[in-house]
Amino acid sequence: MVDLEKQYDVLVVGGGNAALCAAIAARRDGASVLVLEGAPKFYRGGNTRHTRNIRCAHDAATETLTGPYSEEELFDDLLRVTGGKTDEPLAKHMIRESKEVLVWLQEQGVRYQRSLGGTLTLGRTNAFFLGGGRAMLNALYDTAEELGIDILYDAPATAVTIENGMFLSATVTHESKPHQVRARTLVAAAGGFESNIEWLKEYWGDAAENFLIRGTPYNRGSVLKMLHNAGVQETGDPTQCHAVAIDARAPKYDGGIITRLDCVVFGVVVNKHAQRFYDEGEDIWPKRYAIWGRLVAQQPDQIAYIIFDASSLRLFMPSLFPPITAGSIRDLAGKLGLDADALEKTIGDFNAGVRPGTFNHADLDDCRTEGVTPPKTHWARRIEQAPFYAYPVRPGITFTYLGVRVNLESRMLMADGKPAANMFAAGEIMAGNVLTKGYAAGIGMMIGSVSGRIAGRGAAKNARN
Amino acid sequence: MRAIDMHTTMAHPTRALAEADRLMVICNSCRYCEGLCAVFPAMERRNLFKDGDLNFLANLCHGCGACYADCQFSPPHEFDVNVPRTLARVRGESYQTYAWPGALSGLFARNGLAISLIAAFSVAAFLLGFFIWADPSVLTGTHVGPGAFYRLMPHNVMALLFGGVFVYAILALTMSMRAFWRDIAGNTPAGGIGAFLQAVKDAGSLRYLDGGGAGCMNDDDKPTDRRKHYHHATFYGFLLCLASTTVATLYHYFLGREAPYPWWDLPVVFGTLGGIGLIVGPVGLLVAKFKRAPELLDETKSGMDVAFIVMLLLTSVTGLALLVLRATPAMGVLLAVHLGVVFALFLTMPYGKFVHGLFRFLALVQHARESRGDH
Ligand SMILES: Cc1cc2nc3c(=O)[nH]c(=O)nc-3n(C[C@H](O)[C@H](O)[C@H](O)COP(=O)(O)OP(=O)(O)OC[C@H]3O[C@@H](n4cnc5c(N)ncnc54)[C@H](O)[C@@H]3O)c2cc1C
Ligand code: SF4
Ligand code: SF4
Numbered sequence: 001m002v003d004l005e006k007q008y009d010v011l012v013v014g015g016g017n018a019a020l021c022a023a024i025a026a027r028r029d030g031a032s033v034l035v036l037e038g039a040p041k042f043y044r045g046g047n048t049r050h051t052r053n054i055r056c057a058h059d060a061a062t063e064t065l066t067g068p069y070s071e072e073e074l075f076d077d078l079l080r081v082t083g084g085k086t087d088e089p090l091a092k093h094m095i096r097e098s099k100e101v102l103v104w105l106q107e108q109g110v111r112y113q114r115s116l117g118g119t120l121t122l123g124r125t126n127a128f129f130l131g132g133g134r135a136m137l138n139a140l141y142d143t144a145e146e147l148g149i150d151i152l153y154d155a156p157a158t159a160v161t162i163e164n165g166m167f168l169s170a171t172v173t174h175e176s177k178p179h180q181v182r183a184r185t186l187v188a189a190a191g192g193f194e195s196n197i198e199w200l201k202e203y204w205g206d207a208a209e210n211f212l213i214r215g216t217p218y219n220r221g222s223v224l225k226m227l228h229n230a231g232v233q234e235t236g237d238p239t240q241c242h243a244v245a246i247d248a249r250a251p252k253y254d255g256g257i258i259t260r261l262d263c264v265v266f267g268v269v270v271n272k273h274a275q276r277f278y279d280e281g282e283d284i285w286p287k288r289y290a291i292w293g294r295l296v297a298q299q300p301d302q303i304a305y306i307i308f309d310a311s312s313l314r315l316f317m318p319s320l321f322p323p324i325t326a327g328s329i330r331d332l333a334g335k336l337g338l339d340a341d342a343l344e345k346t347i348g349d350f351n352a353g354v355r356p357g358t359f360n361h362a363d364l365d366d367c368r369t370e371g372v373t374p375p376k377t378h379w380a381r382r383i384e385q386a387p388f389y390a391y392p393v394r395p396g397i398t399f400t401y402l403g404v405r406v407n408l409e410s411r412m413l414m415a416d417g418k419p420a421a422n423m424f425a426a427g428e429i430m431a432g433n434v435l436t437k438g439y440a441a442g443i444g445m446m447i448g449s450v451s452g453r454i455a456g457r458g459a460a461k462n463a464r465n
Numbered sequence: 466m467r468a469i470d471m472h473t474t475m476a477h478p479t480r481a482l483a484e485a486d487r488l489m490v491i492c493n494s495c496r497y498c499e500g501l502c503a504v505f506p507a508m509e510r511r512n513l514f515k516d517g518d519l520n521f522l523a524n525l526c527h528g529c530g531a532c533y534a535d536c537q538f539s540p541p542h543e544f545d546v547n548v549p550r551t552l553a554r555v556r557g558e559s560y561q562t563y564a565w566p567g568a569l570s571g572l573f574a575r576n577g578l579a580i581s582l583i584a585a586f587s588v589a590a591f592l593l594g595f596f597i598w599a600d601p602s603v604l605t606g607t608h609v610g611p612g613a614f615y616r617l618m619p620h621n622v623m624a625l626l627f628g629g630v631f632v633y634a635i636l637a638l639t640m641s642m643r644a645f646w647r648d649i650a651g652n653t654p655a656g657g658i659g660a661f662l663q664a665v666k667d668a669g670s671l672r673y674l675d676g677g678g679a680g681c682m683n684d685d686d687k688p689t690d691r692r693k694h695y696h697h698a699t700f701y702g703f704l705l706c707l708a709s710t711t712v713a714t715l716y717h718y719f720l721g722r723e724a725p726y727p728w729w730d731l732p733v734v735f736g737t738l739g740g741i742g743l744i745v746g747p748v749g750l751l752v753a754k755f756k757r758a759p760e761l762l763d764e765t766k767s768g769m770d771v772a773f774i775v776m777l778l779l780t781s782v783t784g785l786a787l788l789v790l791r792a793t794p795a796m797g798v799l800l801a802v803h804l805g806v807v808f809a810l811f812l813t814m815p816y817g818k819f820v821h822g823l824f825r826f827l828a829l830v831q832h833a834r835e836s837r838g839d840h
Contacts, residue, residue, distance in 0.1 A: 042541055049537045052497055113500030131535035132497030138534060256537055258494035258544075318512065319494045322472045 009463035011183035018427025021452025029460035038156030051133035055442030081438030109139035193221020210302035236432020243293025246396030267308030281378035424455035517648035523555035553763035565640030577772030589805025637815035695749030702742020709735035743781030773818030
């Protein structure tokens with residue numbers, strides 16, 4: 001039974017991967033633990049619900065991973081995506097721990113599967129959750145319950161009392177009533193602020209009104225803000241977020257993975273004035289995947305249209321909504337509400353610039369344009385075979401990078417540089433320490449599990465002293 | 466846009482089929498469940514979901530419920546994804562769609578249990594009448610030794626009656642399997658004996674009733690294997706009873722040995738073991754069904770499911786009662802009731818839940834054939 005009067009050893013705020021790993025690790029080390037999940041039970045687990053895989057280092061192939069992936073290689077991948085901007089000692093520490101976490105998660109009931117269709121490129125580096133992120137969460141919750149961890153749903157933390165870097169209590173709103181919860185230590189694992197449009201507008205202006213949030217509506221960054229206000233050091237660039245181009249018809253929140261579109265390379269992308277604005281053939285997935293969200297965000301009204309023809313229709317993963325279809329470019333423009341002359345000209349100019357080459361969508365091929373601005377440097381093929389197709393796209397925000405600064409123990413650092421007395425952070429709320437920009441599939445879950453486990457152990461130890 | 470307005474790949478005659486198409490589009494864009502069972506890999510091989518494709522996928526689904534508990538889009542999410550229930554509905558409809566003759570199918574779908582029971586009791590009453598008409602004293606007397614049953618009804622009459630209904634059931638089942646197979650097999654190149662054996666193995670072990678290894682979801686979202694065990698008891702119990710009858714028939718015609726047989730003889734041993742399986746299994750399945758999370762069930766079909774399970778249960782209960790009490794005056798009545806139940810079981814077989822085993826098997830064969838193309 002949840003007893004809000006009692007003083008717990010460890011209070012975990014949040015209910016996703018990071019929170020549950022922290023709670024389980026702390027409990028296994030003997031601490032009494034309360035988990036406050038802001039969302040209702042069905043939506044428990046924030047963005048973790050939408051995940052599919054985790055990227056951890058491992059020395060050898062396993063039943064589910066096709067080959068070894070060394071610490072060095074993972075670190076290099078991290079350096080590559082962040083352009084070298086990472087807290088190196090922390091990153092290396094976490095990567096070392098990631099090796100254990102792969103097995104530790106299995107011990108907590110999480111199951112992996114072999115990567116199958118469409119995802120083979122990640123089969124060596126990433127472990128795929130059997131049944132996806134919600135299955136992973138269900139396993140962690142089951143284990144947490146068996147271990148006697150108290151869990152309260154529909155229970156957002158709405159305030160914290162912190163004195164000189166010392167956490168005293170949190171206010172939780174449950175069944176419309178505020179309660180004071182005391183605990184010896186705090187683990188903050190409440191995700192980023194990606195679903196807080198007002199906050200996003202501080203950096204993106206009104207453009208943020210047109211952003212779609214791919215994951216949970218419950219990650220509003222309230223805990224992050226409370227901690228900053230209480231003197232915890234910030235980390236990460238507030239303007240950075242992981243944004244991809246997703247189907248503009250997706251719901252505002254929680255559309256998840258099925259609204260992604262990865263067909264940019266097969267055609268051209270135009271804005272609402274029917275003009276192209278970026279080299280669609282610049283790079284292979286996943287790099288191009290992660291830049292198109294920002295690119296569309298910079299276009300008028302934050303809308304763009306991927307346009308391709310019949311020759312490409314079956315070349316990419318299906319997605320939730322069907323493409324908009326027309327027999328001619330002119331009709332397509334009509335259906336999209338674009339200027340027909342402008343679109344015909346854009347497509348005509350593009351087609352005229354396409355040079356002959358050998359198309360190979362798995363690699364940087366030699367199909368490119370000449371004399372067109374912007375150029376399309378790979379996979380350029382004429383768009384000429386009816387029917388013609390279009391997907392409207394908008395920026396889809398996956399998560400934000402602004403967070404709280406932590407040390408190797410995942411203990412928060414105060415503005416004056418001193419470690420907090422009894423406060424730890426895990427997951428997205430501290431991911432900005434190592435992931436300053438860019439993204440590599442599976443790294444979010446690695447950071448969450450590893451930092452969660454470190455924070456949980458640290459909090460349990462802290463509570464004993 | 467609301468979930469319900471979303472995309473299907475083509476038009477379908479029923480709501481269940483349209484909903485299944487809508488879900489397959491969603492799942493095909495997601496694929497998180499692809500490690501759970503055969504349905505998802507089979508779905509990924511398709512872009513368009515014709516009625517036959519959906520009937521195939523529905524019969525490939527074992528209803529373990531794993532993909533419901535694991536789905537980030539299950540209700541109350543606006544995408545409203547409930548694969549187990551939707552496929553259960555399509556599966557239920559598919560038994561009717563392919564039933565032979567088609568005219569009878571709807572009848573059983575609506576009131577399966579009632580019809581089965583009425584059939585059983587009418588036949589039992591008819592048999593009782595027959596016994597009494599033939600010789601009232603025979604019914605109340607005590608009969609022992611070889612040929613005891615046939616003092617109530619000549620073997621040939623019994624064989625004609627039951628052979629007739631048996632042949633009818635086989636014919637109707639064959640016809641509906643043929644129609645189903647034509648619809649699902651398409652132009653897949655033949656997989657040969659390998660595909661067939663793979664399917665025998667998958668069906669025999671209920672390979673896909675385990676949620677990809679986590680076990681089947683029952684009354685809540687905590688997986689266990691209970692349904693699998695009860696199903697095994699039912700299925701193998703049924704096979705043993707069939708074996709018992711077959712051996713007895715062979716004894717009768719080729720060895721000239723007449724029933725009832727001593728307790729140690731094959732027909733009795735098979736029948737007893739099978740009968741026990743057919744009590745434990747169906748009772749377990751019925752209990753599991755009532756305890757099961759309602760959101761996983763296709764409530765419109767539960768009448769049919771229940772009818773088949775109840776008829777199996779009655780077959781074994783009456784059969785075992787007959788075995789125990791065959792040397793008492795109750796034998797006559799029990800024999801009539803048992804035979805009535807068996808008769809009704811065979812008569813209703815082609816239109817009810819029994820078909821699921823055959824369709825599932827064919828779906829597994831087709832899946833095995835298609836999988837060969839994957840490697
Ligand atoms: C569509 C999608 C797909 C993704 N796929 C992958 C993938 O395959 N691999 C990968 O590594 N990463 C993936 N990510 C990123 C990944 O989801 C995150 O990195 C990861 O979930 C972060 O874990 P977390 O526990 O820190 O946060 P979350 O899982 O988001 O959990 C935050 C929790 O805090 C709760 N909360 C928020 N505010 C409060 C409050 N005030 N009080 C109490 N509780 C609160 C929320 O309800 C939630 O339970 C994906 C993200 C999205 C959106
Ligand atoms: S059931 Fe849900 S999680 Fe599974 S594949 Fe379908 S949409 Fe994805
Ligand atoms: S067998 Fe289980 S996992 Fe597969 S579709 Fe059916 S209910 Fe879902």
